Amino acid sequence: MARIELDSASVTAPGADGDLTILEPTTRTLTEQRIGVIGANGSGKSTLVRLLNGLVSPSTGRVLVDGLDVARQGAAVRRRVGFCFTDPAAQLVMPTCVEDVELSLRRSVRDAGERRRRALEVLDRYGLAAQADLSVHSLSGGQRQLLALAGVLATGPSVLIADEPTTLLDLANTRRVADVLFGLEQQLVLVTHDLELVRRCERVLVVERARVRYDGPADAAVADYLSTVPG
């Protein structure tokens, strides 16, 4: 597994009355294969995981992935760390499924024929072979999220960060996407509001008001999170 290190990493943003703290200084080392992140909306979960592949730069401290500094060696880190977003519509930028996966492979596979063959293999792996030449707009929500995952996984990352990948999906598609995520060999960092899903993780971080308030086994983390929810 990759070794993800947050060393006093914090994130602030300018506000009307001075700097706003989005994430307080956080020090953690993540080496488990399945890591969950839970917490209320606006608590800082997404900021925390966006630090891990350089979508957000730390205001103080540093973030390392296998010893590579995310802020200084961003391109090398992004080759190791894939990121899947909540809304696949923003990620799918090519007209057909196979072309979208090909886009991910452009950097690593120069030959167009070989690129197409590899893209079709990737689609087949995630059950989307029959949709290869369909418009990305004609897919169901679940298929779109699987395609977004396929596009990210095509680049062969050793870590996958998934930021609420099942939030927009129905139960059947949530299970389908979850089975893909938890069947991966890669290290998974999963941000979710689905407490059943997060119980499948080995380690869970509970984020509340810009800080990690609990870090431990899934069942205890879920209990801790529930204790913070009123009612």
Add this chain to the structure above:
Amino acid sequence: MNPAYLFGVYQPGTTVLHRAWVGAKVGALAVFSLAVVLVRSMPASFGFLAIAVLAAAVARVDLRLLVRSLRPVLVVAVIFAALQWLLYGPVKAAETLVDLLALALAAIVVSSTTPVNAMLDALIRWIRPLRRVGVDPERVALTVGLAIQALPGTVALAIETRDAARARGVRHPRAFLSPFVIRVVARAHETGDALHARGIGDD
């Protein structure tokens, strides 16, 4: 309406147009478009439309795709033709209508017989000499491809925003335009983040 059909989507096939060199198709489309715009006569307009229909037949473009793609174009063409009728009379109006349909049809034929990635590869080859003056061909091609592909997504956002305004019983244009602009900018940021996360543009 599925916005993906606005500009046609690549349909795999083995016709002569599918196998044709990308540069030849794009060049022919450019020459055809110039001819349609520059040659002003009713018989010529119908001639251009006939050429476009023939090309669609040769490419075996799916009829349903064709109808779906042409429907929004037809709406715009009818509006323009109506304006032309008011300003210049019925002959000019009919010519405008037929010209716009011919142009749209030709564009759909090219997009439905050419994968976007093949177009990007061709564009990269064409602008590679500009690397000497600091132009990054990969980045330029990606930008062009994204600009084209952003249009259907933007139309989808417009439809969603219009429906949301209607659902609240609001008819004022501001109730549509403000959230629409905000959503388009937000979507652009999200897409930028997604490309960044996929490492596209890093090299």
